[in-house]
Amino acid sequence: MSIRIQRFGEHQQMPWKNGLGITREVISKPASDGSGRFEWRISLATVEASGPFSIFAGIDRTIAVLQGDGMQLTVDGRRETPLLVDSPPFAFSGNAEVQADCLGRETLDLNMMSRRGRFVHRMTNIVVSDAQTLSLPAETVAVAFRDEAVVTIDSVRSDVGLGDVLVGLDGPLQLAVEPRGSGCMLYIIEVTDLSGQTPDAEQVA
Numbered sequence: 001m002s003i004r005i006q007r008f009g010e011h012q013q014m015p016w017k018n019g020l021g022i023t024r025e026v027i028s029k030p031a032s033d034g035s036g037r038f039e040w041r042i043s044l045a046t047v048e049a050s051g052p053f054s055i056f057a058g059i060d061r062t063i064a065v066l067q068g069d070g071m072q073l074t075v076d077g078r079r080e081t082p083l084l085v086d087s088p089p090f091a092f093s094g095n096a097e098v099q100a101d102c103l104g105r106e107t108l109d110l111n112m113m114s115r116r117g118r119f120v121h122r123m124t125n126i127v128v129s130d131a132q133t134l135s136l137p138a139e140t141v142a143v144a145f146r147d148e149a150v151v152t153i154d155s156v157r158s159d160v161g162l163g164d165v166l167v168g169l170d171g172p173l174q175l176a177v178e179p180r181g182s183g184c185m186l187y188i189i190e191v192t193d194l195s196g197q198t199p200d201a202e203q204v205a
Helices: none
Strands: 003-006 012-015 023-029 040-047 059-067 071-075 088-093 098-102 109-117 118-129 130-136 142-145 149-153 158-159 166-167 172-181 184-192
Touching: 023 142, 023 166, 040 142, 059 118, 098 118, 109 118, 109 184, 118 130, 172 184
Parallel strands: none
Antiparallel strands: 003 166, 012 023, 023 040, 040 109, 059 088, 059 109, 071 098, 118 184, 130 172, 142 166, 142 184, 149 158, 149 172
16 A cells, blocks of 8 residues: 555544444554444544444553544543643553543544554554654654644655544655644554554545
8 A cells, every 4th residue: 555645534444332422443453444343443533422432342542632622531440640632641451440521612533543462552642743754664654744744755745634644655755744833643553463564544534
């Protein structure tokens, strides 16, 4: 698959597993139907009201807030630190009972899921204050953007914004990022296949 910017409007919309919201699926392996039958998946979800998260048994999850006032998560009865736009990504088990209480208006969040024992994932958020070049490791499968910026890959410049995701990565990569404003928050998502094989994402947009 060739590297491309998948725009926010291109992500495939589908209902949450529990039917209480809408998810925009970015990429998954294999293509999923919202039931949880995937090996790993990246998605964006709009949380409009307080309520429970879906249960995904055997799945490890990481979530980060891209836009909005954030959420207060209670995981298996434990009240966590509020999850805000500038918070680091929060990892938890898909087996857990999670209650999300909105702290204001609707929230847009970035979600990564991977099947425990088969894959391990990591989500890292980075603030790019000035134009710089990032070295992405071979395990990187996607880069999601929160703010407007210009990115350059192999001399090709592209504008990016909220909810746009760089997909189709298949090895180490140099990514030049030039913020449009005072800074650009981006999220680097890595996936390690515990079988020793290189993960290949199936694009579903």
